[in-house]
Amino acid sequence: MIRDDDHTATDLSHLRGGETARNHDARTIAALTANPGCARRGVMDAAAVDKDAVARHLGFGAPFGQSQFAITRGNAFEAQVKADGCAELLALLRDGLGLDIPEVAYDDLESVGTESREVRHTRTRHLMARALESGEGTMFDHPLLRLDIAGQRAYLEPDVIAFQLGGRFHVVEVKSFAVVDGQAEPEQVAAAARQSAVYVLALRELVAGLGHDPERVSHEVFLVCPENFSNRPTATPVDVRPQLAVVRRQLARLTRAEDIARTMPDGLTFALDEGLPDAVRAVEARYAPECMSSCEMALFCRDEARACGATGTLGRPVRDELGGVDSVVTALDLARGVREPSEDMAETAEQLRVAARLRREALASAPAPAVPPRDTASPLVGVPAHGADVLERTA
Ligand code: SF4
Numbered sequence: 481m482i483r484d485d486d487h488t489a490t491d492l493s494h495l496r497g498g499e500t501a502r503n504h505d506a507r508t509i510a511a512l513t514a515n516p517g518c519a520r521r522g523v524m525d526a527a528a529v530d531k532d533a534v535a536r537h538l539g540f541g542a543p544f545g546q547s548q549f550a551i552t553r554g555n556a557f558e559a560q561v562k563a564d565g566c567a568e569l570l571a572l573l574r575d576g577l578g579l580d581i582p583e584v585a586y587d588d589l590e591s592v593g594t595e596s597r598e599v600r601h602t603r604t605r606h607l608m609a610r611a612l613e614s615g616e617g618t619m620f621d622h623p624l625l626r627l628d629i630a631g632q633r634a635y636l637e638p639d640v641i642a643f644q645l646g647g648r649f650h651v652v653e654v655k656s657f658a659v660v661d662g663q664a665e666p667e668q669v670a671a672a673a674r675q676s677a678v679y680v681l682a683l684r685e686l687v688a689g690l691g692h693d694p695e696r697v698s699h700e701v702f703l704v705c706p707e708n709f710s711n712r713p714t715a716t717p718v719d720v721r722p723q724l725a726v727v728r729r730q731l732a733r734l735t736r737a738e739d740i741a742r743t744m745p746d747g748l749t750f751a752l753d754e755g756l757p758d759a760v761r762a763v764e765a766r767y768a769p770e771c772m773s774s775c776e777m778a779l780f781c782r783d784e785a786r787a788c789g790a791t792g793t794l795g796r797p798v799r800d801e802l803g804g805v806d807s808v809v810t811a812l813d814l815a816r817g818v819r820e821p822s823e824d825m826a827e828t829a830e831q832l833r834v835a836a837r838l839r840r841e842a843l844a845s846a847p848a849p850a851v852p853p854r855d856t857a858s859p860l861v862g863v864p865a866h867g868a869d870v871l872e873r874t875a
Contacts, residue, residue: 497751501528677723
């Protein structure tokens, strides 16, 4: 008997052009939540397409993710912190944070089931079940977790430790960016918090699946980083409740893989051949400047969005404020009153006409400048000055 799941797996494999499915990690899952309204990203991620390979084949490869130097440095720091059964980490948690961790059992799951992720995941479940029942087991290194992404099972292979304290599990995230005088780069902390939230979510699902209260996995994670450019680690507790709420909500909003596969044009495939540009363009994108830091396809989509004058190139706030007006040319035509708006655009069109009139009045009453101004107010509500510049050029 052929089940729906089999059809979906076949459809998704066809979308990948027969390539191996790309495994998610917490970084890619956290990034998944960055632009959930983008169908292009949605279908590629649901089918586990290697977006980096696609972008490179299209001639828009981008240096994405960590540099080799950062990866090497991160691995060395992590190895140092975890050496000798996490001795340095334990000292840090005991002395630095004053946590009462009486005795330690350390389980490293990395060597378990190297041939099969399912075996390693089963071992993770087994150890967690024992720890939940008996309180035995303090530290788990490299647990293999699972999370449902758009209806598809994704394995997470975190370089992370879950440790048990007072009957609750905490995630420890080891990062190689520096904490200088108690401060770290806010963007890096935010990204680490989002990734940790993904781990917390996956651990909670595992704990719930074992019949225990998912709240036994704490929302408080410990971020371990080098201190003041040295290799000395420092630990900081981080409350990831806001990130948890966002990740949970966005994952729930991701369209299920089988639904996406069903809506794609017949025979669509992202195989790395001459048909790839057309295949990619066949799926609608919602480019925004934020894509540059969260999606491998960003250079291709930015080029495409600029070529068609998409409002998304001016930033997500502008696009959202313009409602269903996707093109800068349409926005300008509506503002000038030379295009009749459809019913659903009537309100936006009215706001654009008012903004354009106010702009004209402001310019008319302003004293003549010595030099023609380049950064004048925008005819669009909420468009920054540089956006107005783009609008003028696009028009
Ligand atoms: S870069 Fe392109 S595919 Fe990726 S999220 Fe942005 S618009 Fe979507």
